[in-house]
Amino acid sequence: MKWIGLIAVVLTGALLLSAVGDFPDFGDPKSPANGGVGDFSVSQYYITHTEQDTKVPNVVTAVLADYRGYDTMFETTVIFIAGIGIIAILRSHPPGGRRGPAHPIDATVDGDHQRIIIGITCRIMIPIIQIFALYVVAHGHHSPGGGFQGGVMLGASFILIGLSRDLQAALARFSERRFIVLACLGVAIYAGFGLLCLLLERNFLDYGVLDGFFHTDPVMARSHGIFAVEVGVAFTVTAIMFAIYANLSSKGRLDEGL
Amino acid sequence: MMYRAVTFSLLLAIWLVFSGIYDAFHIGLGILSCLFVTWISSDLLFDDRSLGFRARLGQAWRLGGYLAWLGWQLVLSNLHLLKLTLKPGAMAEVEPRITLYRTALKSDFEKFLLANSITLTPGTITIKILGDDFYIHSISKFAADGLDGQMERRIAAIFAPAGSGSPSPSAD
Amino acid sequence: MILDLVSMLLIAAGLLFFVGAAVGLVRFPDFYTRMHAAGKGDTLSSLLVISGFALHEFKDFEGMDFILALKLLAICVFIMMTSPTSTHALIDAGYEDGIEPVIAPDAENVLGDPTSRQP
Amino acid sequence: MIVAFDIIILIFLVITAVISLRVRDLLGATMVLSIYSFLMCLLWAEMGAVDVAFTEAAVGAGVSTVFLIATIYHTRRHSSD
Structure with a gap:
């Protein structure tokens, strides 16, 4: 069996390597991505028109959430489905009784150092991590970042609570009901803003029509629309990251964690 | 209550340092975010609250x-x-x-x-x-x-x- | 000009400490002594390099430069807090895993054998 | 874009990829995989794709390592091949 795998890997690798030769050079102005076919180029359009179309300085965010918003919506949905799949496969209740009590760290065996050194460091760092994650979400327009990165960091801060104390402490802040609702809410926000545009007789995810909704001109409305959609992405990613950790670390019982 | 206010202002200071954009929209977002973090994890930053x-x-x-x-x-x-x-x-x-x-x-x-x-x-x-x-x-x-x-x-x-x-x- | 020179000096000093940490990581006899090199060399050299960057960006005394310097200072504070914690966590994990420490002949190991777990 | 830097990172990428496949101890393989992710993040940041580098640092080097460790903790630690 291993030999068949090796043959497949070598064949695929040879194909990929032979295709590398056909790539345009790095930074080639005439490559299809940069120069375009004929005289129309998508990337030229993005670079020159993003600022006047959407008032968003970060071109990547504008492409991600506006020009290619459809793609990002289904990326969010893929994350949502992955999380729901993990919950559906792993989630189980312990036999007899819904939930066992939390196990405190046994100080006589492990010592106090985990509670004192690691616990206090995590306690001080977690609010700072959370505020930084929200900063990343809110400043996706101006600097690198956005819903995915901020959401992952916000989820990671809850995972850190689960790692440094136990899972119950994290679940007390972000219960199962909350994270499932939040995950659904995120996708609903994204798709809802798209549908809102559809209801106002424009294309799906064409935020320019939402100027009445945001009380601004159409260009700023696109900027605000991007922000709203990023918040939706952040909700889903936060909830799903924590949901995956909670289910994986407790074998789906959500009782004590690692 | 006092500790919540202290946590909130500390977080807002961190936000202002990170942000660097001082218009109403972003500072408003900052206040919202700080309120959220204060609500969700204000008990983490300070443990003992007996001191003035x-x-x-x-x-x-x-x-x-x-x-x-x-x-x-x-x-x-x-x-x-x-x-x-x-x-x-x-x-x-x-x-x-x-x-x-x-x-x-x-x-x-x-x-x-x-x-x-x-x-x-x-x-x-x-x-x-x-x-x-x-x-x-x-x-x-x-x-x-x-x-x-x-x-x-x-x-x-x-x-x-x-x-x-x-x-x-x-x-x- | 002087600021540039000072920032260069700081970065060079930071790199020197990095070299010390890297050499110590190879030359020291066991896991525990290597953690000394890895944990401490990292902290001070990162702090020095980052403060060198902060001084380098601090050219024309504008508002944004102060903000940038404050951001770098925040990174310094985070490193000061998290680096000793991670060093401690690693060394404790190594002890719990039963790695035998090298002990000097004139000293005794008050913590006891790591494999017996209980001091 | 510094070519020498690129080449060093790419060499380390190949080394870490091979090590993470060869190591029997799955926990060790996870740690090497996290180093791989971090090198990938460096490469992207160096090529100017800061957004992608940010995502890789948060997801690849951060959260996915935790997920893998949580999974290994509840399954076997050593791989059979």
Whole structure:
């Protein structure tokens, strides 16, 4: 069996390597991505028109959430489905009784150092991590970042609570009901803003029509629309990251964690 | 309530430093985010809430002074390490040992500060804390001898209440 | 000009400490002594390099430069807090895993054998 | 874009990829995989794709390592091949 795998890997690798030769050079102005076919180029359009179309300085965010918003919506949905799949496969209740009590760290065996050194460091760092994650979400327009990165960091801060104390402490802040609702809410926000545009007789995810909704001109409305959609992405990613950790670390019982 | 306000303003200060864009939209978002984080994890930043605001301020001021002293100790620590690694023949001075250090500090935060300071200063790392006993790995005899009570006295001085003479056990 | 020179000096000093940490990581005899090199060399050298960057960006005393310097200072504070904690966590994990420490002949191991777990 | 830097990172990428496949101890393989992710993040940041580098640092080097460790903790630690 291993030999068949090796043959497949070598064949695929040879194909990929032979295709590398056909790539345009790095930074080639005439490559299809940069120069375009004929005289129309998508990337030229993005670079020159993003600022006047959407008032968003970060071109990547504008492409991600506006020009290619459809793609990002289904990326969010893929994350949502992955999380729901993990919950559906792993989630189980312990036999007899819904939930066992939390196990405190046994100080006589492990010592106090985990509670004192690691616990206090995590306690001080977690609010700072959370505020930084929200900063990343809110400043996706101006600097690198956005819903995915901020959401992952916000989820990671809850995972850190689960790692440094136990899972119950994290679940007390972000219960199962909350994270499932939040995950659904995120996708609903994204798709809802798209549908809102559809209801106002424009294309799906064409935020320019939402100027009445945001009380601004159409260009700023696109900027605000991007922000709203990023918040939706952040909700889903936060909830799903924590949901995956909670289910994986407790074998789906959500009782004590690692 | 007071501690919630302090947490909120600390977080808002961090947000303002990070943000760098000061229009109504972004500051509004910042206030919303800080409110959210204060709501979800305000109990994390400060554990013990028996102290008044003024005592806290004094502690924070003395903590700053202590951190400056610690920075100097960090430089000394690294010079010692550099000498051990790069000077030819200095490898003979590497005599690792595990020593016991008993502290009189009571509260968790003081112990935390002492443990991390020990880890930062010359050639010593805290391995375990069992009650009042710190088990410390030192890289050389010089480093192990550096563990006199000076650091502990400085930490106790930070959290000593200004009025009374006895060290406060409840500071955090 | 002077600021540039000072920032260069700081970065060079930071790199020197990095070299010390890297050499120590190879030359020291066991896991515990290597953690000394890895944990401490990292902290001070990162602090020095970052403060060198902060000084380098601090050219024309504008508002944004202060903000940038404050951001770098925040990174310094985070490193000061998290680095000793991670060093401690690693060394404790190594002890719990039963790695035998090298002890100098004139000293005794007060913590006891790591494999027996209880001091 | 510094070519020498690129080449060093790419060499380390190949080394870490091979190590993470060869190591029997799955926990060790996870740690090497996290180093791989971090090198990938460096490469992207160096090529100017800061957004992608940010995502890789948060997801690849951060959260996915935790997920893998949580999974290994509840399954076997050693791989059979």
